[in-house]
Amino acid sequence: MHTITLINGDGIGPEISESVQKIIAASGLEINWDIQTAGADVIESEGVPLPDRVLESIKRNKVALKAPVTTPIGKGFRSVNVQLRKALDLYANLRPCKNLPGVETRFKDVDIVVVRENTEDLYAGVEEKIDEDTAHSIKIITRKASERICKFAFEYAIKNNRHEVCAVSKANIMKLSDGLFLESFRNVAKDYPQITSKEILVDNLCMQLVQDPTRFDVLVLPNLYGDIVSDLTAGLIGGLGVAQGANIGLDCAVFEPVHGSAPDIKGQNKANPTALLLSAIEMLKYINEYTYAEKIEKALFKTLSQGHKTADIGGNLTTTEFTNKIIENLL
Numbered sequence: 074m075h076t077i078t079l080i081n082g083d084g085i086g087p088e089i090s091e092s093v094q095k096i097i098a099a100s101g102l103e104i105n106w107d108i109q110t111a112g113a114d115v116i117e118s119e120g121v122p123l124p125d126r127v128l129e130s131i132k133r134n135k136v137a138l139k140a141p142v143t144t145p146i147g148k149g150f151r152s153v154n155v156q157l158r159k160a161l162d163l164y165a166n167l168r169p170c171k172n173l174p175g176v177e178t179r180f181k182d183v184d185i186v187v188v189r190e191n192t193e194d195l196y197a198g199v200e201e202k203i204d205e206d207t208a209h210s211i212k213i214i215t216r217k218a219s220e221r222i223c224k225f226a227f228e229y230a231i232k233n234n235r236h237e238v239c240a241v242s243k244a245n246i247m248k249l250s251d252g253l254f255l256e257s258f259r260n261v262a263k264d265y266p267q268i269t270s271k272e273i274l275v276d277n278l279c280m281q282l283v284q285d286p287t288r289f290d291v292l293v294l295p296n297l298y299g300d301i302v303s304d305l306t307a308g309l310i311g312g313l314g315v316a317q318g319a320n321i322g323l324d325c326a327v328f329e330p331v332h333g334s335a336p337d338i339k340g341q342n343k344a345n346p347t348a349l350l351l352s353a354i355e356m357l358k359y360i361n362e363y364t365y366a367e368k369i370e371k372a373l374f375k376t377l378s379q380g381h382k383t384a385d386i387g388g389n390l391t392t393t394e395f396t397n398k399i400i401e402n403l404l
């Protein structure tokens with residue numbers, strides 16, 4: 074039996090986590106969930122939002138499913154998400170964005186995978202105040218991190234039957250930093266002649282994504298562009314309630330939805346569990362449980378095609394009703 078770390082999170086986290094646990098159990102796959110609390114709720118008892126026991130659990134089990142966790146603002150704590158990524162060296166942020174049956178969107182046949190570098194760029198947090206009126210933020214790009222994220226993108230493409238990897242940059246302006254990213258991409262691409270490699274400037278990419286997103290396959294981007302573009306692609310397929318994600322390193326992987334803890338709808342049985350469920354499906358594939366992953370995916374797609382949806386994507390079901398419909402479709 075697999076033992077997997079489960080972070081239930083806060084806000085809508087516990088509701089969508091319960092839904093996903095029920096669906097996986099109903100599929101017949103037994104998982105021993107190593108439940109770990111984190112975030113605002115544990116600060117009072119343990120002093121920090123991300124206690125060491127959570128990191129130890131993920132290091133031990135190698136895989137985690139994580140519902141959204143809120144980091145209290147203005148209390149001096151670093152973001153739980155950023156800390157997790159740093160401590161476990163989860164260098165690749167993976168966001169597959171594919172149209173879901175039954176979810177109305179502007180474009181059909183969107184099937185893009187965004188691979189975002191997770192450890193450096195402007196997110197390294199190297200900032201300085203020069204004087205009252207001037208601040209500097211330093212963009213760090215290294216060959217090591219660039220090559221490993223590009224390699225990840227090509228390996229993902231091969232493993233998942235993709236045909237093209239496109240590097241995104243602004244190397245025409247940031248000739249040294251984005252130039253190094255692009256040079257690393259070209260070096261790595263040489264080892265993957267079976268995959269088409271392309272390059273695009275980030276501004277042109279954004280325009281083309283909103284004109285015709287079906288032109289794109291796998292995108293690989295430095296951290297900041299990846300953050301922005303992956304929200305754009307999430308919007309193309311129906312928004313936050315259906316956008317899945319994963320943070321992957323050499324030793325561990327944390328699967329989590331793109332959305333936050335949505336405190337505005339907390340405890341109202343309204344939250345859409347789809348993004349966490351899709352993240353869990355990707356997690357099952359990662360641990361080679363393809364049969365169960367496909368079984369659950371089929372049931373989810375069938376449920377959505379039947380018009381059963383939560384309010385955020387135009388339906389009227391509660392979280393519980395939607396969950397039960399998926400379970401009915403598993404059987």
Ligand code: ATP
Nearest residue numbers: 313314332333334335336337338343344345346385
């Ligand atoms: P964070 O800063 O923590 O990432 P955020 O500002 O991106 O959070 P979210 O918590 O993701 O915000 O919520 C943004 C909006 O999307 C809210 O109105 C919320 O209710 C809605 N939303 C987010 N996730 C879901 C979901 N799973 N189901 C339904 N609505 C959701």
